[in-house]
Amino acid sequence: MAEPREANAPAWEPYAGDLDGTTVIRLTLLERVQHIVLMTSFTVLIITGIPLLFPKLPMVHAFGGVFPIRTFVHRFAGATLAALAAFHVLYVLFSPEGRRDFGRMAPRWQDVKDFVHFLKFQLGRVNEPPPFGKFDPFEKIEYFAVVWGSAVMVATGFMLWFFEDTLRIFPFWVYQLVLMVHGYEALLAFLAIILWHLYNVHLKPGHHTTEQELRSFVAGKLAGFKVPVKVVFWPEMLPRNANGKILKTELKKVFATEPNA
């Protein structure tokens, strides 16, 4: 049985984007563009930065440890990441979509309850997983880790870039600390992307499914007349009352007006 949701849980709202029953647009165009810039600049920063941490490894030379324009490329990608971070702050503050999605991303007490519920589900103590909102607690942790990680990398990156100013203002040990933080935060970010993000987004079983797969799956288990004629992938939290019960009347209203549903 689902836990009652907090009164301040994100209110349910009809989905306003593209929804044709098989495809949902989860991120706005500007969010996708930001993601592509982040992905590209991060990859370049890893390729041009990590070799400095392990300069003695022979394989490092093969993937760019010593190529002559490494410094320039790393700084260019660093400046791109800094510009993206500034753009993202403006997007979140001033665009309606940015404000809306940041509101959904904000941590809530309900996330803690959902996490406990999720653990109980994993341990077989409850039958249903928690009714997560658009972003589950794991995605929220990941988002804020990227925000925090980018702030640290940009701040320390500029301090390394303009090292003469850094050394004029701070004692030498601060510079050494900055170098260490920049290097090991880079390693942490690299491992987090490879082990956590790429697994969750691309490899986790059950993460991707299609309408056809779902229909074939239930067709082997249900009487023919019960097999759904149509499957709709719904990107938002389903409308629920304070006790977590799905409001079927609200759902019916949406599907009555949704031409493709």
Ligand code: HEM
């Ligand atoms: C996720 C992003 C980043 C990663 C993974 C990364 C990675 C690294 C690594 C591993 C090092 C070597 C540290 C050492 O020698 O111990 C380094 C050095 C450096 N990084 Fe980054 N970095 C990132 C972002 C940035 C940014 C945003 C800037 C600039 C704004 C920047 C500027 C520098 C500079 C100036 C150095 C000193 C070496 C050089 O001149 O190329 N980095 N980076």
